[in-house]
């Protein structure tokens with residue numbers, strides 16, 4: 001009798017472990033996001049003045065041909081739904097780039113959480129930190145532009161030690177272009 005109880009307990013505990021693990025493994029899509037993977041990307045003058053046009057072009061192109069529902073096209077004009085790309089500097093050490101989501105709430109465009117729907121994202125690269133890291137062009141694409149554009153498509157950071165372009169800040173391995181894992185996550189978000 002005692003053995004049976006122990007066995008049931010062990011089974012229960014392992015089920016708990018499995019479900020906890022799969023919850024963690026699925027944590028790399030934002031609950032929120034834009035309502036379409038067909039994005040228009042507007043470049044601020046800062047992109048040209050810092051010489052980042054081709055770096056952002058490559059970042060956008062890295063997400064091509066994975067899902068028929070996803071395309072990030074350049075647009076020369078902003079709209080209420082176009083994403084906005086910037087290059088600037090940050091006082092925060094080791095932050096290479098950032099994606100911030102926005103939505104019009106009761107007539108005011110404001111920053112929202114990644115758990116909410118958003119209309120457009122600002123995608124920024126921080127030139128001073130990129131320089132202090134001594135990154136080369138392909139590394140800037142892989143670690144900053146393609147990565148942040150991935151966030152703008154609704155992808156969160158991948159789980160610990162997954163081979164992915166969407167690794168979190170404390171992870172060691174970075175990948176480029178999108179790995180099989182990244183592709184499957186993009187398709188999970190938007191479809192094939």
Ligand SMILES: [Zn+2]
Pocket residue numbers: 147151157166167168
């Ligand atoms: Zn990130």
